[in-house]
Ligand SMILES: Cc1cc2nc3c(=O)[nH]c(=O)nc-3n(C[C@H](O)[C@H](O)[C@H](O)COP(=O)(O)OP(=O)(O)OC[C@H]3O[C@@H](n4cnc5c(N)ncnc54)[C@H](O)[C@@H]3O)c2cc1C
């Protein structure tokens with residue numbers, strides 16, 4: 001018999017309470033229960049980064065956290081970052097430089113890139129590559145992704161957003 | 163793939179967690195960062211009846227200098243160790259090793275204690291604990307005990323932990339003023355588990371090495387101290403001849419296991435190459 005646990009999570013600023021099975025992953029809860037399908041799932045064992053979420057201000061793998069573990073925590077998804085305008089410049093840079101093709105990896109890539117921009121404003125190009133290494137992209141070959149992030153990093157530094 | 167169903171408990175104290183563990187025994191699994199356990203549940207390699215989530219036990223989290231030891235709580239995240247100025251000052255080897263563990267999103271969640279309990283033969287923390295002469299603190303309803311790292315990692319994915327015990331911390335002798343350390347590893351891609359790696363520390367004064375510690379990961383079922391290579395270096399100058407002697411000694415004591423991509427001979431070669439680089443860096 002499946003057991004359910006009452007779980008309250010603040011998702012993109014709004015608290016939601018649901019009864020969830022212990023085995024439900026956070027990313028599946030967001031996608032299936034709340035309809036937030038911006039975060040994707042592919043490998044489901046931590047390798048690809050398509051499921052990247054931000055919990056209490058830090059990125060993590062949405063497929064490697066149970067929804068019950070997020071009880072009492074703040075979860076931000078790509079929908080939240082996008083609606084808040086937090087990554088508008090990053091999205092524009094990706095668009096301009098063709099840093100996405102099928103777009104499957106893009107939400108996870110943007111979540112990771114935003115953490116890099118906040119966390120490592122002084123990052124060099126090599127450090128950007130290293131930081132982004134946990135997000136796989138099967139289409140772009142990465143150059144355009146790294147170019148876009150580097151451009152935003154430089155622009156944010158110049159405008160004092162960092 | 164998705165995990166099969168299981169029960170879930172979130173104790174609020176170590177005592178409560180120990181009591182749950184004692185009651186449910188091997189049917190229960192402790193959940194720390196979940197970065198190894200959840201993949202294995204997702205792949206249905208593991209199907210416990212109950213998960214005991216240690217996530218609320220803030221008493222197990224933190225880094226503190228206690229006398230001559232650096233104490234790192236089991237629930238301390240990889241990323242916290244990577245960024246800690248206390249670690250950089252008193253156990254720089256750990257700060258050097260941390261960036262090699264997986265990726266940022268995984269280091270934000272994975273815990274020090276989880277990695278030691280998991281005891282993956284290619285993991286960074288077990289080898290570092292061995293090189294640093296750490297003492298592992300474990301607790302059960304029967305009380306607390308300490309185990310030297312050299313006796314803690316027992317066999318492939320097997321440690322000295324009894325089924326009713328929880329790893330609570332590791333105590334690491336703080337680095338001496340004349341101590342130097344180097345961590346190097348080779349992996350196929352950034353963030354992958356190591357093919358071979360080495361954690362090295364020694365004190366260097368007047369051009370001579372003392373208290374040399376060389377621990378390898380990825381070369382056996384458990385992390386390994388290269389005692390013969392250490393002996394070849396102890397008390398002497400770290401010159402080209404000494405480094406060559408240490409590399410030769412590795413051939414007598416390392417018997418690497420081949421993996422899917424690398425033969426035993428390749429691994430031994432890589433271990434020697436890394437040892438040479440690490441020792442050159444210690445000497446520099
Ligand atoms: C894609 C990917 C790449 C990775 N690459 C690396 C790498 O390069 N190097 C590396 O070292 N690791 C790597 N990891 C694993 C990661 O470091 C894990 O965080 C770590 O192995 C386990 O820590 P955890 O806190 O996540 O433990 P969990 O997954 O929660 O638990 C792991 C095991 O330890 C037990 N356990 C946990 N805490 C305790 C405790 N306090 N007392 C007793 N038992 C306990 C659990 O019951 C379980 O059996 C990788 C993981 C992924 C998904």
Ligand code: FES
Nearest residue numbers: 042044048049063
């Ligand atoms: S789906 Fe989570 S890392 Fe691939």
Ligand code: FES
Nearest residue numbers: 101105137138139
């Ligand atoms: S754009 Fe298709 S996977 Fe990255």
